[in-house]
Amino acid sequence: MRVLKRAAAAGLVAAALIAGGCAAPSGEGGAGDDTFVVGLSSEYDTLSPVLGFAPDGGSLIYDGLMSRAPDLSLRPALAESAPRVSADGKTVTFRLRQGVRFHDGTPLTSADVKYTYDTLLDEAVASPIRGDFAAIDEVRAPDARTVEFRLRHAYAPFPQRTTLGIVKKDGLKQNIGTGPYRFESWTPGDKIMLSGNADYWGGAPAIDRVVLAFAPDDNVRATRLRAGELDAAVLPPKAAAGFRGERGVTVYDVPSADYRGIMYPLDQPVTGDRAIREAVGLAVDRRAMVDTILAGAGEPAYGPISPRTPWYEPSVERAHDPAAAGRLLDQAGWTLGDDGIRVKDGRRAAFTLMYPAGDSLRKELALAVASDAKKIGIAVEPAGLDWDAIEPRMPKDALIMGYGSPYDPDYVNYEMFHSAFKGQGFFNPGRYDNPKVDELLERGRGSVDEATRKAAYTELQKIVHRDEVWTYLVYLTHVYVIRGAYDGITPGVEAHEHATGGLFRDLHTWKPAG
Incomplete structure (x- = not known):
């Protein structure tokens, strides 16, 4: 999960989004010059991997x-090869690639890797992703090219966690990395400018300059793309439809594990009643949402683990059955009032469903649910609000949220359902607390036996489904619209966050076609 403003729900953290205007980022044009401009729906909170x-x-x-x-397979980057893992799974050793330098010319050493992870784990730093690395007991750098992670317990997904960006020792606030692009500037509310790293160990990028332009409103991004002010953007399927078949434009439909669903505050009188939540889960027409709102670019969602992964448990799927929903509410004591709205103990079956105002897709989902x-x-x-208004209301009002990862079921789900994270911002915002689920999450991340892990996450999905912690609605197909033709674009299954990940994660390997 990348830290974008409100990224945990947009998809992950705090601060207001500033909508991009309808002009190109100041000082930059769109397609046609030596700069590639990407329109992003959210602005970053930080560019620090540690944060x-x-x-x-x-x-x-x-x-x-x-x-x-x-x-989705792992491949070496700053490491010269895959890590060595000890027989007990508690020691993971990497050997660094030779000749890698930071953007300021400083050679990469194991001390930089140790500094990165030590800083992330420092409680005083208060990294929002510190919990993802809690298995690390100690990081050692026995020589300049060797890094040794000592784990508190075996943690099967650990090698996957080492995609974390490495920062220069004592350079936490300098935005200096080893990647294919150098940081140039950040204009809050407008853009970030990057320039190609000609000395990149993986080869200099063919696209020399990249601008990340912030435009939270879906319609604004589509308008700017059509005007030629952007070279690429991720758009909702309906907004992207008008670009299909347009000369000089390519639309990429990329499958994802990115879901949208209803997050319920579980300690409120109406949304805290499982019968209400389960009835909504039976009543919503997911297939209609996919066919109309997503224009076919997605699939129904029934749980937090994607059917595109081997961890998926199909028994959580349910039919669209409004009649069964009505019977369930009758049995739970929710009787129809004169106005057609059910009542129980003098309380109406009514709740607010928030969504970010600039997100047209979430708005349509909220209206369909209603x-x-x-x-x-x-x-x-339905209530369309900005994120500053949404966040303080999450303990009381439901929200159309998004999350999802295809990497490992430990990802996202640990923070989303473990009681230790209750009410921590966009982690477990509904305040779910189930000791059995806590146990399953601990078992899943603590075992190196694949069958044990599979059984734990299968049972987890069944319990989360039974408790209707969320009502899952749809999995998205991410739709990218790109001006111009490029070789080297390789789609894969994506996580919730895309921005400069997803299809853009290998932007440095793209080359203009022809």
């Missing part, structure tokens, strides 16, 4: 010890 920027790879500024191929819920006697009031 949560691009821990799963995808940064153009930093490299990790390992990186991911489009098929329509389907009304048919079974539940009043859902």
